[in-house]
Amino acid sequence: MIARWIEYLRERANIVRGCFFAFLLFAVIFDFLIERPKPHFFGDTIIGFWSLFGFLGCLLMIVICKGLSHVWLERKEDPYDDR
């Protein structure tokens, strides 16, 4: 039942994608409307700050971690299995 429901959504990927972008729009608009408590640091005073923080944080994390992994940390097989 659940599997069939997921298949149904997968066939309509455009609608799902549309909903996702609608949610992003909602999240930003929502930030305009709410009441702001006493800020803890400068980011709390900027509207949409956390959108940027989430997006850039995510991209930087992927780029930096994957990059480090690629040039330095990753080993194809078990690096300790050489006895």
Added chain:
Amino acid sequence: MMIVDLFIHPTSWFILGALLMPFAKRFGIQQIWLIVIPLVAMATIYRLPDSFGIVNYLGFELQFGRVDSLTFIFLHVFTLMALIGCIFGLRVKETGQHIAAFLYVAGSLGVTLAGDYLTLFIFWELMAFASTFLIWYRKKKRSIEAGYRYLLVHTAGGLILLAGIFLLYQTGHDLSFGILSQEGAGWAEYLIMIGFLLNAAAPPIHAWLPDAYPEATVTGAVFMCAFTTKTAVYVLMRGFPGFEILAIIGACMALYGVAYAVIENDARRILAYHVVSQVGYMVCGVGIGTAMALNGVAAHAYAHIIYKALLFMGAGAVLEMTGRSKLSELGGLYRTMPLTMIFTIIGGIAISGFPLTSGFVSKSMIVAAAGYNHQPVLLVMLLLAGVGTFLSVGIKLPYFIWFGKDSGIRVKEAPWNMQLAMAMAAFICILFGVYPAALYSMLPYAAEYQPYYAYHLSETFQLFGFTGLGFYLMVKYLKPHDVTNLDLDWFYRKGSVRFISFAKGPIVAANEWVSNVYQKIGLRMTMALARAFSWFDKEGIDWTIDGSARNIVEGGNSVRQIQTGRIQHYIAAGVIAVLVVLVVVLFI
């Protein structure tokens, strides 16, 4: 102590349960036994007196039971987790694995209730020893090796802790376990802290965790992710609240674990790194040390135990059914394991801190405490770790197991007992999210916190929405490859190999050079000396030498028999030696 008194203590029930497990198996009631013991232990924690089990042993006052609201919340979650874990592992036939799990839980409860350092240390070692068997029972070569490394690292950590305890006793002659103050903290306090931090998996002494947990048995990993690190968080809360260094270490842990989780491939290894990250939040909260932060730590420990166990159960169920745990070998499982998928996703959104899940009401308390305490750098580090958490466990893990590229694997759904255990954990995750009072009513300190307010919701929506966008854009780049990443265990795994090759190279060469010199010069001198002695020898003490030579040969034989070559015997000998040293140091 009366026998009746003995069974006030929940640990006694788990030890009794472990001892009688073979008989339960013999009479075919092992499964009932696995449910009854945690239930009984759970019932006992509601009726604990404030202080009990005070024993005078060799002049030391040992306190086996010290109970307050902080103890209670940890006892509550530990016994509940034992029940969920037992249900999950109900169909595991090996009695030994259940015995190990019971003794492990017993150790953890014993530490939580311990009122002095000696009692704490005894149960601390019981935990390390029992949990090693949860790794060994996987019975693969990698697991056996990982288990030995785990045991060695924890033995080292235990010795550091013991050294701290000795020093503490030397200065104050008081072993009661209470709050230590940051002012005037010296070697004793910091050695104890290092011992605790090793079990909390704080970098750079964390590598044992992602090394061992992915190699443990399916059920073993579910138990292990709950007890060792959270017991460490409990003792840190008890002993070191407000130590600033912990706030910094914790925030770094949170980011370190997440960074590795983003790049790892094995599902259980990703989750293991997330233990490091989530425990980082708690260590950070302990370091902030305000009432709100400490409440947040207790709440987050409770929530974390449940959702992390849920995630390990989900990944474990997949491993049990498919025999695989690498993301690069999985994919498309939503067709046949949809219920496991739903439970795991609930765990994933709970760890990320989605509204209406337990993570939202617990994690935000620590983050808010950092804000109220005017530590914006910590606040930003913790929120960034939250972004990484959602990226790696909220999206990446379920996406590449249940969706992504179809691996063609078609297996049955996990058995009913595993699903029941997952459903229980998932229920608790949601319950705390929609009804936070259920969690907050157990918190140890007086501090008001309301998680649901507009700004917090807005912040969360934006963070998760745009992290999701990042994933959507970068999904190709995140595709898992069959690789392993180096971590700091390199130093004792590869480092030791390097040391041996160094020993084979320069040290052997130096040794040969010395022996050459010896042969050329030393040997002649020795020969000359020998001739001189030989003359002296012949002159009349022959009979003395003969007698002692015979004795030496016999003595050598008996020493040779002691060297059995079995590691168990050496461990036992080591334990006895430590006890002897203990007695000598403390009493003479």
